[in-house]
Amino acid sequence: MSHLFVVLFISTLYALGMLGGRQGSAFFVAGMVVNLSYLVLRWGLLNRLPVTDRFDILLFIAFVISLSYFYLHTAKRIEGVMNVLPLFSAGLSLLAVFQERIDTISPNMNSPWFYLYMILFIIGFSLMGIGSVTGILYLQKAVQSLEMLQHRFILAGWLFFSFALIAGSVWFFLAYGVYWLWTAKELWTTIAWFYYSFYLHARLVNSMKGAIASEIGLAGFGIMLFSYLGVTPILGSPWTQF
Amino acid sequence: MLGVLKSIKTALYLLGTGMVIFLAGSVYIPNNLDIFSEINDYPLFKWLFANLGYIDKTYWIFASIVVMAALSLNMVVCTVDAIVNKLSRKGIIQKLSPHIVHTGVMLVLFGHLVSGALGFKKDIPARVGDTVTVNNLEIQIKDLNFVTLRGEDQERWRVSLLVRNREGSERVSVAEPASPVFESRLAIYAKSAEHNGRILLGVVYDPGVRWEISGAVIFVLGSAGLFWSRYNRLST
Numbered sequence: 001m002s003h004l005f006v007v008l009f010i011s012t013l014y015a016l017g018m019l020g021g022r023q024g025s026a027f028f029v030a031g032m033v034v035n036l037s038y039l040v041l042r043w044g045l046l047n048r049l050p051v052t053d054r055f056d057i058l059l060f061i062a063f064v065i066s067l068s069y070f071y072l073h074t075a076k077r078i079e080g081v082m083n084v085l086p087l088f089s090a091g092l093s094l095l096a097v098f099q100e101r102i103d104t105i106s107p108n109m110n111s112p113w114f115y116l117y118m119i120l121f122i123i124g125f126s127l128m129g130i131g132s133v134t135g136i137l138y139l140q141k142a143v144q145s146l147e148m149l150q151h152r153f154i155l156a157g158w159l160f161f162s163f164a165l166i167a168g169s170v171w172f173f174l175a176y177g178v179y180w181l182w183t184a185k186e187l188w189t190t191i192a193w194f195y196y197s198f199y200l201h202a203r204l205v206n207s208m209k210g211a212i213a214s215e216i217g218l219a220g221f222g223i224m225l226f227s228y229l230g231v232t233p234i235l236g237s238p239w240t241q242f
Numbered sequence: 243m244l245g246v247l248k249s250i251k252t253a254l255y256l257l258g259t260g261m262v263i264f265l266a267g268s269v270y271i272p273n274n275l276d277i278f279s280e281i282n283d284y285p286l287f288k289w290l291f292a293n294l295g296y297i298d299k300t301y302w303i304f305a306s307i308v309v310m311a312a313l314s315l316n317m318v319v320c321t322v323d324a325i326v327n328k329l330s331r332k333g334i335i336q337k338l339s340p341h342i343v344h345t346g347v348m349l350v351l352f353g354h355l356v357s358g359a360l361g362f363k364k365d366i367p368a369r370v371g372d373t374v375t376v377n378n379l380e381i382q383i384k385d386l387n388f389v390t391l392r393g394e395d396q397e398r399w400r401v402s403l404l405v406r407n408r409e410g411s412e413r414v415s416v417a418e419p420a421s422p423v424f425e426s427r428l429a430i431y432a433k434s435a436e437h438n439g440r441i442l443l444g445v446v447y448d449p450g451v452r453w454e455i456s457g458a459v460i461f462v463l464g465s466a467g468l469f470w471s472r473y474n475r476l477s478t
Contacts (some may be wrong), residue, residue, distance in 0.1 A: 032245065046393060103393070106396065107391070107399075110391065123439065137326075149304055155472070156469075159465045159469070162456060166458040169458075176431075177444050182281045184267075187264040187265075194257050194260050194261050235269065
């Protein structure tokens, strides 16, 4: 129960970032501090990186996405960042409330390759989230550099997502003797990977440059979210704790 | 014809078709578990041909193989065209990196094909003291121990195996969760174990793994090139 309270608190602090100005920034940074403190606390309690259940993973992603505040808002001084970024940080941390918190792992998960897989996945997912933030800003303001930023974040996110799939395949082969499973979940992971490959190539076609490419990239984050959180309950894929 | 094959629009159509096929598969699998329950226990092609009677439920897998093959062809033509016609010393890393990434993806797809066609999986129930023979490999189960590690939700089993290969050389290795024993291109897993000495061994021969790993390494190298060239372009 206390965990849910902390998550709601983090989410609220992030959401208050939308107040804008110094006040909004103060709330947002406070949200990051509490989020980070919570993750460090979990690390200490579990005696391992808190990347083994969806509850912690979503909080991790929310924190990594929030870090882009220092780049987009503080360094680049992009106007309107605090109207969009808090939505992602608050939304993702709020999603953790609906996930089961699991303090143990199966012996098969206790492998360096599993941790590498999850860390790369979190970085990839977060970069795609940051790409979506800049994509929304581009669609609002039509400033070309924002579309370029969206592309760069998504490209980096896609590469990290690919590295995660490689590390995940190695782990799965060591744990179960296969590196790929025919399940709805794996197929949706492939769909997400294909979708972002589609975006990266579509951007090279003249008729798809600009707003269309940006919208395609933005929709990709919805597919990532669905493949991570929606496939198991909606389509009925085997349950996993991560 | 060559123009269509190397076109980026062809790649987009194929990626789109691939997504639709996988979407169909993600609906078919959970709704037909009676058919798909064993798909992961056998090499793909063996399973596919054993289930030809259910082609109305498995057709999308055949379709996905065709699309992957077409996508690979598209990548090959695109890469060859780039190397032959567009490559120059200036910005070579920037121009070559996407094609190195493509090559990595193609090798991974090829590895998948090899695994599906030539792979071999077998589960062997045994007990401590038993000796089993698989592919000219003698596996003797010497010992079984259990340990409890902090944070793990069940006891971890450690199975001590004496493995003798066809040349007669032998070694003792320990198989435990997420840590199989590798010998003579076979991976030997201790899939489960009980305190009464019963153990489920799993033996896997997967010749596609070498291609997969090669593809992954090349993909990472190509990605590094992409990062490097983008960073350079940003900083200049």
